Amino acid sequence: MTGAETSGIYEVAARTYSQSHARWLRFAGGEAQCAFEGAVKVLMRPGARVLDVACGIGTVARRLLDNSDLGIDLTLLDSAQNMLDHCTDIPAVRVNGCMKALPFEDNSFDILTCAWGLETQRNPCPALAEFVRVTRPGGQICLVFCADRPAQSWIASLLRHRVSRSGRGTFLDHLNMKRLAQDAGAVRVQLLHCSGPAAAMILHV
Numbered sequence: 001m002t003g004a005e006t007s008g009i010y011e012v013a014a015r016t017y018s019q020s021h022a023r024w025l026r027f028a029g030g031e032a033q034c035a036f037e038g039a040v041k042v043l044m045r046p047g048a049r050v051l052d053v054a055c056g057i058g059t060v061a062r063r064l065l066d067n068s069d070l071g072i073d074l075t076l077l078d079s080a081q082n083m084l085d086h087c088t089d090i091p092a093v094r095v096n097g098c099m100k101a102l103p104f105e106d107n108s109f110d111i112l113t114c115a116w117g118l119e120t121q122r123n124p125c126p127a128l129a130e131f132v133r134v135t136r137p138g139g140q141i142c143l144v145f146c147a148d149r150p151a152q153s154w155i156a157s158l159l160r161h162r163v164s165r166s167g168r169g170t171f172l173d174h175l176n177m178k179r180l181a182q183d184a185g186a187v188r189v190q191l192l193h194c195s196g197p198a199a200a201m202i203l204h205v
């Protein structure tokens with residue numbers, strides 16, 4: 001199933017995505033990305049079942065697998081087939097699907113990651129509910145997303161403006177996101193320390 005608000009944009013953007021995302025990480029979202037990746041690496045156990053939602057061209061998956069001999073059981077999901085087609089080198093199951101209706105049984109994963117994906121949704125609640133449903137009790141959901149926090153430089157402000165204008169995503173109210181995650185069923189929500197127009201969060205299920 002597809003049907004994402006922004007999936008059309010990403011079908012087209014797959015070819016140029018890598019460059020523009022690298023710029024975003026370098027000047028605006030890098031701290032949040034580091035906090036997110038650091039947390040995921042600490043949480044991963046040998047053989048962990050990991051689902052990367054809105055995997056894009058596989059940036060997060062490649063970095064998580066880099067230097068890792070944990071033998072994780074990785075599934076990648078994205079609504080844009082063009083994006084998934086850039087992930088064929090990654091040892092993972094690839095699924096074309098929508099985060100609002102994940103095609104998995106309840107409690108299927110130990111860890112769910114979603115980097116720069118939730119802000120593509122007009123309403124993140126259906127996706128959050130799905131994230132909690134497919135993560136087993138005791139598992140974690142690791143998120144990083146564009147958030148309504150101050151940009152630290154003029155270039156970060158400019159990039160923020162560009163992302164908003166392009167329709168690729170919105171800047172989510174990070175404190176409200178914490179409440180929404182609790183409403184979706186997360187037992188505990190941790191906001192990770194970082195600066196810039198982004199937030200990283202761990203939801204304990």
Ligand SMILES: C[S@@+](CC[C@H](N)C(=O)[O-])C[C@H]1O[C@@H](n2cnc3c(N)ncnc32)[C@H](O)[C@@H]1O
Nearest residue numbers: 004010054055056059078079080098099115116
């Ligand atoms: C900004 S990219 C993030 C990609 C990747 N996680 C990264 O860190 O580079 C957003 C991704 O969300 C995907 N997406 C948008 N709406 C979606 C939906 N409803 N379900 C699944 N993926 C979706 C897009 O196709 C795109 O690949």
